[in-house]
C-alpha cells in the first residue's frame with residue numbers, strides 16, 4: 001500500500017507542484033494518476049521513490065515513512081518505468097534487464113537466466129535479447145523497460161507515461177499486456193498518463209489532478225465518467241464520456257437473436273435478408289447482402305458474450321447489416337444484437 005498524507009511539494013523557485021495530497025493506493029491494484037500537463041503527476045510519483053523529496057506531509061510505502069529508508073534500499077523494492085523505456089543504449093537487451101539482479105549481487109549467469117525469463121514474461125522472443133535497444137521497435141523497447149523494472153520482483157511499480165511514445169495500436173497492445181501481467185503478478189502499480197482513455201482502460205482507481213497539483217477526484221473509472229466531481233473533471237474526461245462509460249455497463253438484459261448463416265464457399269440460393277458467412281469452425285467471415293450471392297461484404301466489430309455493452313453497441317453500429325455479430329470465447333458465432341435493443345437496455349437501467 002502507498003499512502004500520501006497531506007503531501008505538498010514546493011520547488012525552490014516557489015512552484016507548488018503538489019498541494020496537500022491525501023490519497024491511498026491499495027496494494028495489488030493499478031491506480032492511474034491523470035490530468036493535464038504540469039499538474040503534479042510526475043512529482044507525486046517521484047516522491048514515492050524519493051527522486052523528489054516532499055516539502056511537507058508524509059509518504060508511506062507499506063506503512064513505512066519513505067524518509068526513514070535510504071533511497072537505494074527503497075528503490076530496490078520499487079520498479080520504475082519511464083517514457084521511451086530509458087534503456088542503456090550500449091548494453092544488449094538481455095544485459096539491460098539483468099542490470100538490477102547483477103546490482104543485487106546475483107551471479108552473471110543467474111541474472112541472465114532471470115532476464116531471459118522476464119523477456120518471455122513480457123512477450124518478447126528470446127532472440128531479441130542479443131540486440132541493442134536501437135534495434136527494437138518502440139513497443140518492444142517499452143516491453144524491455146517493463147521487464148527491467150520487474151527484474152528484482154519489486155512489490156511496487158511506478159510507471160511514468162510508459163506507453164505515450166508509441167502509436168495507438170501498439171499502445172493498446174501494451175495496455176492489454178500490462179493487464180495480463182498484473183493478473184499474474186499482483187503488484188501495486190501507480191501509472192501516470194495524460195490520456196483519459198488510457199486511464200479508464202487500465203486503472204482500477206483513477207486520480208484526476210488539476211493545475212496547481214490539486215487532486216480533483218479519486219474514484220473508480222466508471223464513477224469518474226458517470227459522476228465527475230466538478231466541471232473541471234467533466235471537461236477533462238471529455239465529450240465522449242457517455243459513450244466511454246458504456247465500457248463499464250454489464251450486458252444483463254441484452255438479448256441475443258439469430259440470423260441465417262452460410263458456410264464460406266458453399267453454393268447459395270438468393271435470399272431476401274442478410275446472411276452471415278462463417279467458416280467451418282463457425283467463425284464469422286463477413287455478410288452476404290440480400291438478393292443474389294456475390295462476394296461477402298466485410299463485417300463490423302465482433303462482440304464477445306458477456307462483455308460490457310459498449311462492444312455490443314459498436315458491433316451493431318459497425319455491421320453492414322445493422323446486426324452486431326456476437327461470438328463466444330473461442331470466436332465462434334453465437335447470435336446477433338441490434339443497436340435498438342442495446343439502447344433499450346441502457347435506457348431501462350435509468351428508470
Ligand SMILES: Nc1ncnc2c1ncn2[C@@H]1O[C@H](COP(=O)(O)OP(=O)(O)OP(=O)(O)O)[C@@H](O)[C@H]1O
Nearest residue numbers: 011013015017036037038039040041042043044194
Ligand atoms: N525541478 C523543478 N523545479 C521547479 N519546478 C518544477 C520542477 N519539476 C517540476 N516543476 C513544476 O512542477 C509542476 C508539476 O510538474 P510535474 O512534472 O509533476 O507535472 P506533470 O503533471 O507530471 O506534467 P506532464 O504531464 O507534463 O509530465 C509544473 O509546473 C512543473 O513546471
